[in-house]
Amino acid sequence: MDLYSVVTEHKWILEALYTLIIFSICMVIVLKTDRFFRLSFHNGIRYFRNAFLFFGFGFLARYLFGFSEQFSIAVKIMFEYFLIMAGFFLFYSLIWKKFASTEEHSSLFNSKIIIFHLMAITLAVIDGLWQTYNLMFFSQIIIFAYTSIISFVNYIKKSGKYKFLKFYFIGMLLVLSAWVLNFLAASVFNWNPIILINIGIINVIFFFLFLYGVIKATK
């Protein structure tokens, strides 16, 4: 029996473990960065923290979606909304200074973030009604393509002094590739389990990479 057969046979246990690992990593990152935000009131840290809070909730909702039949559309909309918002928050954490103003008292609901909320809800609801994932895939591929470019520029500018910028860029490429593979798995390969397993592995590597970065940078 090969690895992929084992994974497919124990799908629900591994799904639970996968969700638990990612949710736990996200919460550790949220707690660590929240402490630094409360000390510095730095908006970049605040949006970065929000991104991982939404990633955590997104993966939790994704897991519940697998069980929920009666409320499946509502749970699907919820998990898409959280994951889309996580992508938006991570993207915004890199560009917030271009749009910063003094009246942003809340990072979850302010004049800029409300646009992301509206976009995320619209995309998630349309995907829910159409019984598809395409709008989530497209939005995340676009967002992470931009984020990859920004992180590459950051890496080129300051890689000598700040070592994690290289891994941040690699992390963005990993997430981008995961979203592209998700899109291909859904549209071309009929949810091929081998592709899905590889997406799961890429996601776990990405979250461990960022956990490592957060722990190392805040040590």
Next chain:
Amino acid sequence: MTSKKRERLEVIRDILNTIKQNREIKPTRLLYASNLSPQMFKEYINELIAKEFIKLEISDNEKKTFTLTKKGNDFLQEYKIIENFVENFGL
């Protein structure tokens, strides 16, 4: 983009360090030491007071001085780590 943000954190660090070194300092002396325009200085000071990093004390003879709070002192202690985190993640 990144340098502007680092400057902001550095300005905050410098203001807090100046207050710490002097234990208490008059607004005019702090303004000179901060090397900021009066308007920018006012914005930073208001922000630091709002965040409870510094405290404005007024004596009986209406002499105003700034002092560092525990929160401000904590910020200074962890400044390097915060800066390191912000720069490593391009925030």
